[in-house]
Amino acid sequence: MPSLPPEGDPAPLDGSLPVDALTTLGSRPFGFYVHVPFCSTRCGYCDFNTYTADELGPGASRASYVDQAVAEVRMARRVLGDVDLPVETVFVGGGTPTLLPPGDLGRILAAIRDEFGLARGAEVTSEANPDSVTAASLAALRDDGFTRMSFGLQSTAPHVLQVLDRTHTPGRAVDAVHEARAVGFEHVNVDLIYATPGETEADFAASLQAAADSGADHVSAYSLIVEDGTRLAARIRRGELPDVDDDVAADRYLQADSALTAAGLDWYEVSNWARPGAECRHNLGYWRGDDWWGVGPGAHAHVGGVRWWNVRHPVAYAARILVGESPAQAREQLSAEDRRVEDVLLRVRLHEGLPLAMLTNAGRMVAADAVRDGLAEQSAYDEGRVRLTLRGRLLADALVRDLVD
Ligand SMILES: C[S@@+](CC[C@H](N)C(=O)[O-])C[C@H]1O[C@@H](n2cnc3c(N)ncnc32)[C@H](O)[C@@H]1O
Ligand code: SF4
Numbered sequence: 301m302p303s304l305p306p307e308g309d310p311a312p313l314d315g316s317l318p319v320d321a322l323t324t325l326g327s328r329p330f331g332f333y334v335h336v337p338f339c340s341t342r343c344g345y346c347d348f349n350t351y352t353a354d355e356l357g358p359g360a361s362r363a364s365y366v367d368q369a370v371a372e373v374r375m376a377r378r379v380l381g382d383v384d385l386p387v388e389t390v391f392v393g394g395g396t397p398t399l400l401p402p403g404d405l406g407r408i409l410a411a412i413r414d415e416f417g418l419a420r421g422a423e424v425t426s427e428a429n430p431d432s433v434t435a436a437s438l439a440a441l442r443d444d445g446f447t448r449m450s451f452g453l454q455s456t457a458p459h460v461l462q463v464l465d466r467t468h469t470p471g472r473a474v475d476a477v478h479e480a481r482a483v484g485f486e487h488v489n490v491d492l493i494y495a496t497p498g499e500t501e502a503d504f505a506a507s508l509q510a511a512a513d514s515g516a517d518h519v520s521a522y523s524l525i526v527e528d529g530t531r532l533a534a535r536i537r538r539g540e541l542p543d544v545d546d547d548v549a550a551d552r553y554l555q556a557d558s559a560l561t562a563a564g565l566d567w568y569e570v571s572n573w574a575r576p577g578a579e580c581r582h583n584l585g586y587w588r589g590d591d592w593w594g595v596g597p598g599a600h601a602h603v604g605g606v607r608w609w610n611v612r613h614p615v616a617y618a619a620r621i622l623v624g625e626s627p628a629q630a631r632e633q634l635s636a637e638d639r640r641v642e643d644v645l646l647r648v649r650l651h652e653g654l655p656l657a658m659l660t661n662a663g664r665m666v667a668a669d670a671v672r673d674g675l676a677e678q679s680a681y682d683e684g685r686v687r688l689t690l691r692g693r694l695l696a697d698a699l700v701r702d703l704v705d
Pocket of ligand 1: 345346347348393394395396427428429430450451452453454491492493522523524525526527
Protein backbone atom coordinates (compact mmCIF):
# COMPACT_ATOMS: atom_id res chain seq x y z
CA MET A 301 0.00 0.00 0.00
CA PRO A 302 1.54 3.37 -0.97
CA SER A 303 2.39 5.69 1.94
CA LEU A 304 0.65 8.67 0.39
CA PRO A 305 -2.59 8.07 -1.50
CA PRO A 306 -3.29 10.01 -4.71
CA GLU A 307 -5.48 13.10 -4.30
CA GLY A 308 -8.60 11.79 -6.06
CA ASP A 309 -12.13 13.19 -6.24
CA PRO A 310 -14.36 13.90 -3.25
CA ALA A 311 -16.14 10.81 -1.90
CA PRO A 312 -19.80 11.17 -0.81
CA LEU A 313 -20.32 11.06 2.95
CA ASP A 314 -23.01 8.38 2.61
CA GLY A 315 -20.43 6.14 0.86
CA SER A 316 -22.61 5.72 -2.25
CA LEU A 317 -20.98 4.56 -5.47
CA PRO A 318 -21.77 5.49 -9.08
CA VAL A 319 -24.51 3.23 -10.50
CA ASP A 320 -22.12 2.04 -13.23
CA ALA A 321 -19.74 0.61 -10.64
CA LEU A 322 -22.49 -1.58 -9.22
CA THR A 323 -23.76 -3.09 -12.46
CA THR A 324 -21.00 -5.71 -12.76
CA LEU A 325 -20.95 -6.56 -9.05
CA GLY A 326 -20.97 -10.33 -8.58
CA SER A 327 -19.43 -11.04 -11.97
CA ARG A 328 -15.94 -11.10 -10.39
CA PRO A 329 -14.82 -12.62 -7.08
CA PHE A 330 -15.55 -10.25 -4.16
CA GLY A 331 -13.42 -9.93 -1.03
CA PHE A 332 -12.86 -7.90 2.13
CA TYR A 333 -9.59 -6.39 3.32
CA VAL A 334 -9.69 -5.36 6.98
CA HIS A 335 -6.88 -3.10 8.15
CA VAL A 336 -5.93 -3.29 11.83
CA PRO A 337 -3.66 -0.26 12.42
CA PHE A 338 -1.91 -1.26 15.66
CA CYS A 339 1.57 -2.51 16.53
CA SER A 340 3.25 -2.95 19.90
CA THR A 341 6.44 -1.26 18.59
CA ARG A 342 7.32 0.08 15.15
CA CYS A 343 9.99 -1.80 13.18
CA GLY A 344 12.59 0.70 11.91
CA TYR A 345 12.03 -0.11 8.21
CA CYS A 346 8.22 -0.04 8.19
CA ASP A 347 6.07 2.84 6.96
CA PHE A 348 2.76 1.01 7.01
CA ASN A 349 -0.28 2.84 8.38
CA THR A 350 0.10 1.54 11.92
CA TYR A 351 0.32 3.09 15.40
CA THR A 352 1.78 2.11 18.74
CA ALA A 353 -0.34 2.80 21.84
CA ASP A 354 1.67 6.02 22.45
CA GLU A 355 1.08 7.28 18.92
CA LEU A 356 -2.69 6.79 18.89
CA GLY A 357 -3.82 9.80 20.90
CA PRO A 358 -7.28 10.33 22.41
CA GLY A 359 -10.28 9.39 20.26
CA ALA A 360 -9.10 5.96 19.13
CA SER A 361 -8.18 2.78 20.94
CA ARG A 362 -7.60 -0.86 20.22
CA ALA A 363 -10.60 -1.73 22.39
CA SER A 364 -13.08 0.40 20.42
CA TYR A 365 -11.85 -0.63 16.97
CA VAL A 366 -13.92 -3.77 16.56
CA ASP A 367 -17.24 -1.88 16.77
CA GLN A 368 -16.06 0.59 14.14
CA ALA A 369 -14.95 -2.14 11.75
CA VAL A 370 -18.27 -3.95 12.19
CA ALA A 371 -20.09 -0.66 11.49
CA GLU A 372 -18.15 -0.25 8.24
CA VAL A 373 -19.03 -3.82 7.16
CA ARG A 374 -22.71 -2.94 7.68
CA MET A 375 -22.21 0.27 5.70
CA ALA A 376 -20.71 -1.81 2.87
CA ARG A 377 -23.90 -3.87 2.74
CA ARG A 378 -26.08 -0.74 2.52
CA VAL A 379 -23.89 0.78 -0.22
CA LEU A 380 -23.65 -2.38 -2.32
CA GLY A 381 -27.38 -3.12 -2.08
CA ASP A 382 -28.93 -6.56 -1.65
CA VAL A 383 -27.23 -8.23 -4.60
CA ASP A 384 -26.16 -11.81 -3.83
CA LEU A 385 -22.45 -11.36 -3.10
CA PRO A 386 -20.88 -14.27 -1.20
CA VAL A 387 -17.42 -13.29 0.00
CA GLU A 388 -14.67 -15.40 -1.57
CA THR A 389 -11.75 -14.05 0.48
CA VAL A 390 -11.16 -12.04 3.66
CA PHE A 391 -7.70 -10.72 4.51
CA VAL A 392 -7.12 -9.11 7.89
CA GLY A 393 -3.84 -7.22 7.67
CA GLY A 394 -1.97 -4.56 9.48
CA GLY A 395 -0.31 -3.45 11.51
CA THR A 396 -0.61 -6.47 13.72
CA PRO A 397 -4.19 -7.77 13.68
CA THR A 398 -3.37 -10.31 16.40
CA LEU A 399 -2.81 -7.51 18.93
CA LEU A 400 -6.61 -7.53 19.12
CA PRO A 401 -8.16 -10.39 21.10
CA PRO A 402 -9.11 -13.27 18.74
CA GLY A 403 -12.76 -12.68 19.66
CA ASP A 404 -12.61 -9.19 18.11
CA LEU A 405 -11.28 -10.56 14.81
CA GLY A 406 -13.96 -13.26 15.04
CA ARG A 407 -16.66 -10.60 15.47
CA ILE A 408 -15.52 -8.74 12.34
CA LEU A 409 -15.58 -12.01 10.39
CA ALA A 410 -19.02 -12.84 11.80
CA ALA A 411 -20.32 -9.43 10.63
CA ILE A 412 -19.05 -10.15 7.11
CA ARG A 413 -20.68 -13.59 7.24
CA ASP A 414 -23.98 -12.17 8.55
CA GLU A 415 -24.18 -9.33 6.05
CA PHE A 416 -22.89 -11.04 2.90
CA GLY A 417 -22.36 -14.75 3.56
CA LEU A 418 -19.07 -16.52 2.93
CA ALA A 419 -18.65 -18.50 -0.30
CA ARG A 420 -18.07 -22.25 0.14
CA GLY A 421 -14.35 -22.77 0.76
CA ALA A 422 -13.74 -19.06 1.40
CA GLU A 423 -10.13 -18.14 2.22
CA VAL A 424 -9.91 -16.17 5.49
CA THR A 425 -6.42 -14.91 6.38
CA SER A 426 -4.98 -13.02 9.32
CA GLU A 427 -1.51 -11.53 9.41
CA ALA A 428 0.39 -11.86 12.65
CA ASN A 429 3.64 -10.86 14.19
CA PRO A 430 4.98 -14.20 15.54
CA ASP A 431 5.20 -12.97 19.13
CA SER A 432 1.60 -11.73 19.12
CA VAL A 433 0.06 -15.22 19.00
CA THR A 434 -0.07 -18.29 21.22
CA ALA A 435 -1.27 -21.80 20.50
CA ALA A 436 -4.50 -20.88 22.31
CA SER A 437 -5.12 -17.63 20.39
CA LEU A 438 -4.47 -19.43 17.10
CA ALA A 439 -6.95 -22.15 18.08
CA ALA A 440 -9.53 -19.45 18.84
CA LEU A 441 -9.02 -17.85 15.40
CA ARG A 442 -9.34 -21.25 13.73
CA ASP A 443 -12.58 -21.91 15.64
CA ASP A 444 -13.94 -18.55 14.53
CA GLY A 445 -13.46 -19.50 10.86
CA PHE A 446 -9.99 -18.26 9.91
CA THR A 447 -8.36 -20.68 7.47
CA ARG A 448 -4.96 -19.10 6.76
CA MET A 449 -2.25 -17.39 8.83
CA SER A 450 0.51 -15.14 7.54
CA PHE A 451 3.50 -14.62 9.83
CA GLY A 452 6.28 -12.06 9.50
CA LEU A 453 9.34 -14.32 9.90
CA GLN A 454 11.70 -11.95 8.02
CA SER A 455 15.00 -13.70 8.90
CA THR A 456 16.43 -16.34 11.18
CA ALA A 457 19.70 -14.44 11.76
CA PRO A 458 19.56 -12.66 15.15
CA HIS A 459 21.79 -9.80 13.91
CA VAL A 460 19.46 -9.23 10.92
CA LEU A 461 16.37 -9.25 13.14
CA GLN A 462 18.17 -6.69 15.29
CA VAL A 463 18.83 -4.35 12.33
CA LEU A 464 15.14 -4.73 11.41
CA ASP A 465 14.08 -3.99 15.05
CA ARG A 466 12.08 -7.20 15.17
CA THR A 467 10.89 -8.13 18.64
CA HIS A 468 10.73 -11.93 18.17
CA THR A 469 13.45 -14.56 18.27
CA PRO A 470 14.13 -16.57 15.08
CA GLY A 471 12.67 -19.67 16.71
CA ARG A 472 9.39 -18.03 17.68
CA ALA A 473 8.31 -17.55 14.05
CA VAL A 474 8.91 -21.21 13.21
CA ASP A 475 7.10 -22.31 16.39
CA ALA A 476 4.13 -20.12 15.41
CA VAL A 477 3.88 -21.90 12.05
CA HIS A 478 3.89 -25.29 13.82
CA GLU A 479 1.22 -24.11 16.26
CA ALA A 480 -0.96 -22.85 13.40
CA ARG A 481 -0.66 -26.19 11.60
CA ALA A 482 -1.35 -28.12 14.81
CA VAL A 483 -4.67 -26.32 15.38
CA GLY A 484 -5.77 -27.01 11.80
CA PHE A 485 -4.96 -23.96 9.66
CA GLU A 486 -5.18 -25.10 6.05
CA HIS A 487 -2.61 -22.63 4.78
CA VAL A 488 0.27 -20.75 6.37
CA ASN A 489 2.45 -18.06 4.81
CA VAL A 490 5.73 -16.66 6.07
CA ASP A 491 7.14 -13.30 4.95
CA LEU A 492 10.88 -12.97 4.42
CA ILE A 493 12.92 -9.80 3.92
CA TYR A 494 16.28 -10.08 2.11
CA ALA A 495 19.28 -7.85 1.39
CA THR A 496 19.16 -6.26 4.85
CA PRO A 497 22.51 -4.52 5.54
CA GLY A 498 24.79 -7.07 7.20
CA GLU A 499 22.86 -10.13 5.97
CA THR A 500 25.15 -12.70 4.34
CA GLU A 501 24.31 -15.27 1.69
CA ALA A 502 24.57 -17.94 4.39
CA ASP A 503 22.17 -16.00 6.65
CA PHE A 504 19.58 -15.87 3.89
CA ALA A 505 20.13 -19.53 3.00
CA ALA A 506 19.33 -20.40 6.62
CA SER A 507 16.19 -18.22 6.57
CA LEU A 508 14.99 -19.89 3.36
CA GLN A 509 15.69 -23.33 4.81
CA ALA A 510 13.77 -22.49 7.98
CA ALA A 511 10.84 -21.17 5.94
CA ALA A 512 10.81 -24.28 3.74
CA ASP A 513 11.12 -26.66 6.72
CA SER A 514 8.57 -24.84 8.88
CA GLY A 515 5.48 -26.39 7.28
CA ALA A 516 4.44 -23.12 5.62
CA ASP A 517 2.96 -23.72 2.16
CA HIS A 518 3.48 -20.14 0.97
CA VAL A 519 6.43 -17.74 1.17
CA SER A 520 6.48 -14.03 0.29
CA ALA A 521 10.03 -12.68 -0.06
CA TYR A 522 10.72 -8.99 -0.54
CA SER A 523 13.95 -7.06 -0.82
CA LEU A 524 14.23 -4.59 2.05
CA ILE A 525 12.82 -1.27 0.83
CA VAL A 526 14.32 1.79 2.50
CA GLU A 527 11.24 3.98 2.92
CA ASP A 528 11.67 7.73 3.34
CA GLY A 529 11.02 8.98 6.84
CA THR A 530 11.75 5.67 8.60
CA ARG A 531 14.36 5.13 11.32
CA LEU A 532 16.17 2.79 8.94
CA ALA A 533 16.46 5.55 6.30
CA ALA A 534 17.85 7.93 8.94
CA ARG A 535 20.43 5.38 10.09
CA ILE A 536 21.59 4.81 6.52
CA ARG A 537 21.75 8.57 5.88
CA ARG A 538 23.88 9.04 9.01
CA GLY A 539 26.24 6.32 7.80
CA GLU A 540 25.47 3.97 10.70
CA LEU A 541 24.38 1.27 8.22
CA PRO A 542 25.27 0.69 4.57
CA ASP A 543 22.47 1.13 2.01
CA VAL A 544 20.72 -1.87 0.46
CA ASP A 545 22.83 -3.05 -2.49
CA ASP A 546 20.79 -3.73 -5.67
CA ASP A 547 23.25 -6.35 -6.94
CA VAL A 548 23.10 -8.20 -3.64
CA ALA A 549 19.29 -7.99 -3.75
CA ALA A 550 19.29 -9.54 -7.25
CA ASP A 551 21.56 -12.39 -6.06
CA ARG A 552 19.29 -13.00 -3.08
CA TYR A 553 16.24 -13.16 -5.38
CA LEU A 554 17.92 -15.90 -7.44
CA GLN A 555 18.84 -17.67 -4.21
CA ALA A 556 15.21 -17.48 -3.01
CA ASP A 557 13.83 -18.78 -6.27
CA SER A 558 16.21 -21.70 -6.38
CA ALA A 559 15.77 -22.74 -2.72
CA LEU A 560 11.99 -22.37 -2.69
CA THR A 561 11.53 -24.17 -6.00
CA ALA A 562 13.70 -27.02 -4.71
CA ALA A 563 11.44 -27.17 -1.64
CA GLY A 564 8.34 -27.61 -3.85
CA LEU A 565 7.09 -24.02 -3.73
CA ASP A 566 6.60 -22.54 -7.21
CA TRP A 567 6.55 -18.85 -8.03
CA TYR A 568 3.11 -17.56 -9.01
CA GLU A 569 3.83 -13.83 -8.62
CA VAL A 570 7.27 -12.24 -8.80
CA SER A 571 7.65 -12.10 -4.98
CA ASN A 572 5.41 -15.03 -4.01
CA TRP A 573 5.94 -18.80 -4.01
CA ALA A 574 3.44 -21.48 -3.03
CA ARG A 575 2.79 -25.19 -3.12
CA PRO A 576 0.37 -25.83 -5.99
CA GLY A 577 -3.12 -24.97 -4.70
CA ALA A 578 -1.82 -22.81 -1.82
CA GLU A 579 -1.62 -19.53 -3.77
CA CYS A 580 -3.16 -16.61 -1.87
CA ARG A 581 -6.54 -16.15 -3.56
CA HIS A 582 -7.04 -12.75 -1.93
CA ASN A 583 -3.84 -11.29 -3.35
CA LEU A 584 -4.60 -12.87 -6.73
CA GLY A 585 -7.84 -10.88 -6.61
CA TYR A 586 -5.86 -7.62 -6.31
CA TRP A 587 -3.58 -8.61 -9.16
CA ARG A 588 -6.44 -9.68 -11.43
CA GLY A 589 -8.52 -6.52 -10.84
CA ASP A 590 -11.34 -8.17 -8.86
CA ASP A 591 -13.64 -6.28 -6.46
CA TRP A 592 -12.93 -5.78 -2.76
CA TRP A 593 -14.05 -3.54 0.05
CA GLY A 594 -11.35 -2.18 2.37
CA VAL A 595 -12.40 -1.72 6.00
CA GLY A 596 -10.41 0.42 8.44
CA PRO A 597 -8.10 3.45 8.54
CA GLY A 598 -6.25 4.00 5.26
CA ALA A 599 -7.75 0.87 3.67
CA HIS A 600 -8.10 0.90 -0.13
CA ALA A 601 -11.06 -0.55 -2.02
CA HIS A 602 -12.01 -1.27 -5.62
CA VAL A 603 -15.47 -1.96 -6.99
CA GLY A 604 -16.29 -1.95 -10.70
CA GLY A 605 -13.59 0.52 -11.76
CA VAL A 606 -14.03 2.88 -8.79
CA ARG A 607 -11.17 2.98 -6.33
CA TRP A 608 -11.36 4.72 -2.98
CA TRP A 609 -9.33 4.95 0.18
CA ASN A 610 -10.25 5.70 3.78
CA VAL A 611 -8.92 8.47 5.99
CA ARG A 612 -5.57 7.32 7.36
CA HIS A 613 -5.58 8.13 11.05
CA PRO A 614 -7.56 5.91 13.45
CA VAL A 615 -8.90 9.03 15.25
CA ALA A 616 -10.24 10.51 11.98
CA TYR A 617 -11.64 7.10 11.03
CA ALA A 618 -13.39 6.65 14.39
CA ALA A 619 -14.87 10.16 14.16
CA ARG A 620 -16.44 9.46 10.75
CA ILE A 621 -17.84 6.09 11.77
CA LEU A 622 -19.25 7.41 15.06
CA VAL A 623 -21.46 9.93 13.23
CA GLY A 624 -22.52 7.36 10.61
CA GLU A 625 -20.47 8.87 7.78
CA SER A 626 -18.41 6.99 5.24
CA PRO A 627 -14.71 6.93 6.20
CA ALA A 628 -13.73 7.32 2.52
CA GLN A 629 -11.30 10.21 2.09
CA ALA A 630 -11.39 10.38 -1.71
CA ARG A 631 -11.97 8.22 -4.74
CA GLU A 632 -11.21 7.96 -8.41
CA GLN A 633 -13.11 6.53 -11.33
CA LEU A 634 -10.74 4.62 -13.55
CA SER A 635 -11.15 5.09 -17.30
CA ALA A 636 -11.01 2.00 -19.51
CA GLU A 637 -7.44 2.98 -20.42
CA ASP A 638 -6.45 3.41 -16.72
CA ARG A 639 -7.81 -0.05 -16.01
CA ARG A 640 -5.97 -1.57 -18.95
CA VAL A 641 -2.65 -0.03 -17.88
CA GLU A 642 -3.12 -1.13 -14.29
CA ASP A 643 -4.10 -4.62 -15.41
CA VAL A 644 -0.95 -4.92 -17.53
CA LEU A 645 1.29 -3.72 -14.67
CA LEU A 646 -0.11 -6.29 -12.25
CA ARG A 647 -0.73 -9.26 -14.53
CA VAL A 648 2.69 -9.29 -16.10
CA ARG A 649 4.10 -10.15 -12.66
CA LEU A 650 1.99 -13.34 -12.51
CA HIS A 651 3.14 -16.79 -13.58
CA GLU A 652 -0.13 -17.20 -15.49
CA GLY A 653 1.21 -14.47 -17.76
CA LEU A 654 -0.09 -11.44 -19.57
CA PRO A 655 -2.60 -11.84 -22.41
CA LEU A 656 -1.03 -10.11 -25.41
CA ALA A 657 -4.49 -8.84 -26.34
CA MET A 658 -4.21 -6.40 -23.41
CA LEU A 659 -1.29 -4.60 -25.06
CA THR A 660 -1.26 -1.82 -27.64
CA ASN A 661 0.74 -2.40 -30.83
CA ALA A 662 3.68 -0.57 -29.24
CA GLY A 663 3.36 -2.74 -26.12
CA ARG A 664 3.34 -5.91 -28.24
CA MET A 665 6.59 -4.82 -29.84
CA VAL A 666 8.14 -4.31 -26.39
CA ALA A 667 6.89 -7.80 -25.44
CA ALA A 668 8.39 -9.27 -28.63
CA ASP A 669 11.74 -7.59 -27.81
CA ALA A 670 11.53 -8.97 -24.27
CA VAL A 671 11.02 -12.49 -25.65
CA ARG A 672 13.95 -12.02 -28.05
CA ASP A 673 16.16 -10.76 -25.16
CA GLY A 674 15.25 -13.73 -22.96
CA LEU A 675 13.25 -11.64 -20.45
CA ALA A 676 9.91 -13.22 -21.34
CA GLU A 677 8.54 -16.28 -23.08
CA GLN A 678 5.34 -17.19 -24.84
CA SER A 679 3.76 -19.49 -22.30
CA ALA A 680 3.57 -23.03 -23.49
CA TYR A 681 -0.07 -23.60 -22.56
CA ASP A 682 -1.41 -20.43 -24.15
CA GLU A 683 0.23 -18.88 -27.17
CA GLY A 684 -1.66 -15.65 -26.52
CA ARG A 685 0.23 -14.86 -23.31
CA VAL A 686 3.72 -13.80 -22.32
CA ARG A 687 5.32 -14.77 -19.06
CA LEU A 688 8.50 -13.43 -17.45
CA THR A 689 11.56 -15.65 -17.38
CA LEU A 690 13.76 -15.74 -14.28
CA ARG A 691 15.91 -12.95 -15.74
CA GLY A 692 12.77 -11.04 -16.64
CA ARG A 693 11.51 -11.30 -13.06
CA LEU A 694 14.73 -9.63 -11.89
CA LEU A 695 14.06 -6.73 -14.25
CA ALA A 696 10.27 -6.76 -13.90
CA ASP A 697 9.89 -3.16 -12.72
CA ALA A 698 11.75 -1.67 -15.68
CA LEU A 699 10.08 -3.99 -18.18
CA VAL A 700 6.51 -3.28 -17.06
CA ARG A 701 7.06 0.47 -17.45
CA ASP A 702 8.13 -0.05 -21.07
CA LEU A 703 5.09 -2.25 -21.77
CA VAL A 704 2.66 0.56 -21.03
CA ASP A 705 4.70 3.58 -22.21
C1 LIG B 1 1.89 -5.96 7.98
S1 LIG B 1 3.41 -6.75 7.93
C2 LIG B 1 3.11 -8.43 8.50
C3 LIG B 1 2.54 -8.73 9.83
C4 LIG B 1 3.23 -8.25 11.05
N1 LIG B 1 2.98 -6.84 11.22
C5 LIG B 1 4.69 -8.52 11.02
O1 LIG B 1 5.45 -7.62 10.69
O2 LIG B 1 5.08 -9.64 11.39
C6 LIG B 1 3.56 -7.14 6.28
C7 LIG B 1 4.94 -7.45 5.73
O3 LIG B 1 5.40 -6.35 5.00
C8 LIG B 1 6.78 -6.50 4.83
N2 LIG B 1 7.40 -5.15 4.86
C9 LIG B 1 6.99 -4.07 5.56
N3 LIG B 1 7.81 -3.03 5.32
C10 LIG B 1 8.76 -3.46 4.44
C11 LIG B 1 9.91 -2.85 3.83
N4 LIG B 1 10.23 -1.58 4.07
N5 LIG B 1 10.66 -3.60 2.99
C12 LIG B 1 10.33 -4.89 2.72
N6 LIG B 1 9.28 -5.52 3.29
C13 LIG B 1 8.50 -4.82 4.14
C14 LIG B 1 7.29 -7.38 5.95
O4 LIG B 1 7.80 -8.57 5.40
C15 LIG B 1 6.04 -7.68 6.73
O5 LIG B 1 6.04 -9.02 7.16
S1 SF4 C 1 5.14 -5.42 13.19
FE1 SF4 C 1 4.71 -5.44 10.94
S2 SF4 C 1 3.28 -3.73 10.55
FE2 SF4 C 1 4.15 -3.46 12.63
S3 SF4 C 1 5.83 -2.06 12.38
FE3 SF4 C 1 6.68 -4.14 12.21
S4 SF4 C 1 6.57 -4.71 9.99
FE4 SF4 C 1 5.30 -2.87 10.31
